[in-house]
Amino acid sequence: MPILPTLRDDIRRHLRYSLGRVEEKAGLTDWRLALSFAIRDRIVDPWFASQEATYAKAGKRVYYLSMEFLIGRLLEDAVVNLGLLDEVKPIFEEVGLSLEDVLGDEPDAALGNGGLGRLAACFLESMSTLGCPAFGYGIRYEHGLFRQSFQDGRQVEQPEDWLKQQHAWEFERPDVVHSIGFGGEVTDLGGKTVWTPGESVLAAAFDTPIVGWKGRWANTLRLWAARPVEIFDLDRFNAGDYYGAAEPENLARTISRVLYPDDTTEEGKRLRLKQEFFFTAASLRDIVQRFESEYDDLSMLPQKVAIQLNDTHPAIAGPELVRILADEKGMDLAQAINVARECLSYTNHTLLPEALERWSRGLMMDLLPRHFQLIEQIDRDHAANHPDRAVAMLGDGDVLMGPLAFTMAHKVNGVSALHTDLMKDTVFAELHRLHPDRIVNQTNGVTPRRWLLSANPRLSSLITEAIGPGWIDDLEQLQKLEPMADDSTFREAYASAKRANKADLANYLGERGTIVDPDAMFDVQIKRIHEYKRQHLNILETIAIWQDMKDNPGAGWTPRVKIFGGKAAPGYVFAKQIIHLINAVSEVVNADPDTRDLLKVAYPANYNVTLAERLIPAAELSEQISTAGKEASGTGNMKFALNGALTIGTLDGANVEIRDLVGAENFFLFGMQAPEVVARRGIEGHARQAIDADPRLKRALDAISTGTFGHGFEGIVSNISEADYFLVASDFTDFHRAQREVDAAYADQENWNRMAILNTARSGWFSSDRTIRGYMRDVWRMETLAAE
Ligand code: 26Q
Numbered sequence: 001m002p003i004l005p006t007l008r009d010d011i012r013r014h015l016r017y018s019l020g021r022v023e024e025k026a027g028l029t030d031w032r033l034a035l036s037f038a039i040r041d042r043i044v045d046p047w048f049a050s051q052e053a054t055y056a057k058a059g060k061r062v063y064y065l066s067m068e069f070l071i072g073r074l075l076e077d078a079v080v081n082l083g084l085l086d087e088v089k090p091i092f093e094e095v096g097l098s099l100e101d102v103l104g105d106e107p108d109a110a111l112g113n114g115g116l117g118r119l120a121a122c123f124l125e126s127m128s129t130l131g132c133p134a135f136g137y138g139i140r141y142e143h144g145l146f147r148q149s150f151q152d153g154r155q156v157e158q159p160e161d162w163l164k165q166q167h168a169w170e171f172e173r174p175d176v177v178h179s180i181g182f183g184g185e186v187t188d189l190g191g192k193t194v195w196t197p198g199e200s201v202l203a204a205a206f207d208t209p210i211v212g213w214k215g216r217w218a219n220t221l222r223l224w225a226a227r228p229v230e231i232f233d234l235d236r237f238n239a240g241d242y243y244g245a246a247e248p249e250n251l252a253r254t255i256s257r258v259l260y261p262d263d264t265t266e267e268g269k270r271l272r273l274k275q276e277f278f279f280t281a282a283s284l285r286d287i288v289q290r291f292e293s294e295y296d297d298l299s300m301l302p303q304k305v306a307i308q309l310n311d312t313h314p315a316i317a318g319p320e321l322v323r324i325l326a327d328e329k330g331m332d333l334a335q336a337i338n339v340a341r342e343c344l345s346y347t348n349h350t351l352l353p354e355a356l357e358r359w360s361r362g363l364m365m366d367l368l369p370r371h372f373q374l375i376e377q378i379d380r381d382h383a384a385n386h387p388d389r390a391v392a393m394l395g396d397g398d399v400l401m402g403p404l405a406f407t408m409a410h411k412v413n414g415v416s417a418l419h420t421d422l423m424k425d426t427v428f429a430e431l432h433r434l435h436p437d438r439i440v441n442q443t444n445g446v447t448p449r450r451w452l453l454s455a456n457p458r459l460s461s462l463i464t465e466a467i468g469p470g471w472i473d474d475l476e477q478l479q480k481l482e483p484m485a486d487d488s489t490f491r492e493a494y495a496s497a498k499r500a501n502k503a504d505l506a507n508y509l510g511e512r513g514t515i516v517d518p519d520a521m522f523d524v525q526i527k528r529i530h531e532y533k534r535q536h537l538n539i540l541e542t543i544a545i546w547q548d549m550k551d552n553p554g555a556g557w558t559p560r561v562k563i564f565g566g567k568a569a570p571g572y573v574f575a576k577q578i579i580h581l582i583n584a585v586s587e588v589v590n591a592d593p594d595t596r597d598l599l600k601v602a603y604p605a606n607y608n609v610t611l612a613e614r615l616i617p618a619a620e621l622s623e624q625i626s627t628a629g630k631e632a633s634g635t636g637n638m639k640f641a642l643n644g645a646l647t648i649g650t651l652d653g654a655n656v657e658i659r660d661l662v663g664a665e666n667f668f669l670f671g672m673q674a675p676e677v678v679a680r681r682g683i684e685g686h687a688r689q690a691i692d693a694d695p696r697l698k699r700a701l702d703a704i705s706t707g708t709f710g711h712g713f714e715g716i717v718s719n720i721s722e723a724d725y726f727l728v729a730s731d732f733t734d735f736h737r738a739q740r741e742v743d744a745a746y747a748d749q750e751n752w753n754r755m756a757i758l759n760t761a762r763s764g765w766f767s768s769d770r771t772i773r774g775y776m777r778d779v780w781r782m783e784t785l786a787a788e
Helices: 007-018 028-056 075-081 085-094 099-104 115-130 234-238 247-254 270-294 298-304 317-328 333-343 361-367 369-385 401-407 417-425 429-434 448-454 457-467 469-473 475-486 488-511 535-551 573-590 609-618 636-642 655-662 674-681 686-693 695-705 714-721 728-747 749-761 768-780
Strands: 061-065 069-072 109-111 134-139 147-151 154-158 171-182 185-189 192-196 199-211 218-228 305-310 344-347 358-360 398-400 411-414 439-441 521-526 560-565 599-602 621-624 646-649
Touching (some): 007 028, 028 075, 028 199, 028 218, 061 768, 069 115, 075 099, 075 199, 075 448, 115 134, 115 199, 115 218, 115 768, 134 270, 154 573, 218 270, 270 298, 270 361, 298 333, 305 333, 305 768, 317 333, 317 369, 317 401, 333 344, 333 369, 358 361, 361 398, 401 429, 411 417, 411 768, 417 429, 417 439, 448 469, 448 636, 457 469, 457 488, 469 475, 475 488, 475 749, 475 768, 488 609, 488 749, 521 609, 535 560, 535 573, 535 599, 535 695, 535 714, 535 728, 573 599, 609 636, 621 636, 636 646, 636 749, 646 655, 646 728, 646 749, 686 695, 686 714, 686 728, 695 728, 714 728
Parallel strands (some): 061 134, 061 305, 134 218, 344 411, 411 439, 521 560
Antiparallel strands (some): 171 199, 199 218, 358 398
């Protein structure tokens, strides 16, 4: 076992010998990188030990295939999980730096859009904490999700450039490259089918170790970068065509250049399909190679390999694994299909019809001719086994990736109880009838190390003082806090932790131009901007109470700070109008002397993981107000409840389970339920009816129409008053009512704090450790390997 020098010496050594800096000239980034290298060194041994243990015990491994890993910053996670926080702090004080500043210097790795990518990151951390042997496989995007700023209240996107600085966490693996082909021809050589691609790129591996709690185990996040097969066209260069000479390289690298900024689907984009196949094929080649280095019978693959598809983005894994097994390894086709299915499982994250991936046959045939044939074959097989089936994965001209993923998976899971039920009743009703044991539920979770321990040190210390540190990797121990909800000393300590977090956030917002009172209620809605998430319902209600406040400023209002955060897909015009409206309302309301002490609207730009870590611990009210039936789960909702924010929400996604667990009396419910939503849409003129019945709603819409907040919002008003597919008008009145209930509850601070404590105490079930145990038991069928 190598002996490491003290952390202090090691940081100095890295500063000097890895970064080539003298201490006197070192800046924050130099120190941060030196610390990162020193910390990374300390992950390497547990990382190797984990690999060796898996190998020695011939353990099964999970391969989590995801287009997105929204990991954010890694340094604090690693320092905390290795238990080095207290050792690191004084080292930086000695050189006149605060550890907070050093940690804060790290750029966010924003290799994801939102919930799905962040879930993948929480899962990696939980798998390491539990000692579940796992690899995350994804794409090493050169540019992650765009940076957002506002100009005149409108969203402007700038490219993200996280690799501009040295990236301290990864190990490049020059020896791990796979050649990935596209297009070309399929030939039948007397029963043996051979695919000869027309073009190829290389997938180059970069590994990042992900260490779990107490450093007991570490897994690998392996991200693929696209590289040209041939570096350079020397002939073209010599002929004087300097740009042309670099073209092959540019084309190849384009595949891993940038994350698609859509969180539904980008219609039929060729490059997107190339990205999907690129990382899926590289990962499968890696998986099969690793298996073959240990075993020689490929029919045993399902005993050693579990491959989880994070949505349909890697669904081409079905046909590709069949192709490897049948075409390359010579396995009988029917057996290959069965072996592949026993390895694969698929997580669905959405029921929105427009978000279900489909590719045109033409594109699929052109880019992946052999896979197209295999999809036809899989479809025929399925039809032969189920003659009464109506669904097909080859729908009207398109290849449907949902049905393909379902057919090629032995388990298919939803991400909350309600979502899973709706999967069975709607999009996958037919397939569920044919395969009644395939769909299972695994309600999402979040890692308590990042979302409570690190993000909210004040509350964490208080909890640890009260019940000891066992909760950190056994979150249900938070239940021990329940009786303390009635202890006034504890309640006061809990409230002062929240108050201090609010003061920090008030400073942050103040520095960015919005002055807020830390004693007002902090009401937060942070998530991607989407019609179904209904940020426009929230801002509409904000306008309505502002109008009421102006009418009667002395009516005993509960002062509020309405905080919004989130990005819109660059091409999503309606979502961008919502952003513009929120900023326009903020401009008018914040400047209004009548309501100055009662209402503020803040919209800090560029919402990301790091900003979430700042906002959630300071939140008192969590807005989870999607149209019922549309939010698959939500995970922000869990982070808020855990950190003691009360939820105002609809019965949607995991809100249902949150309410069940924290208690209906500690949750502000409003709105139609999923079946009512469907019925309501059938009522002609439902929006008009709702508007006519609620003068407040009418007045708020009129204020927008008549230019109180400027112009350019006609689209929003007409959408809400006419089609109103997401039922903003129909849910407005009940939302407004529930908000007044919130006001009344807040007035009784003692009881509010009691409710907040009960939210924390009863949210332990939402740990992603619990979720991963569920996957291991029901989906992956495997055991943990970590020694205590
Ligand atoms: C697909 C094709 C082309 C371009 C983009 C995409 C794409 C990218 C990202 C489609 C969807 C996404 C992301 C979806 C997502 O984040 N879904 C959320 O997943 C969370 C974790 O399960 C749930 O909690 C949320 O309810 C769900 O909205």
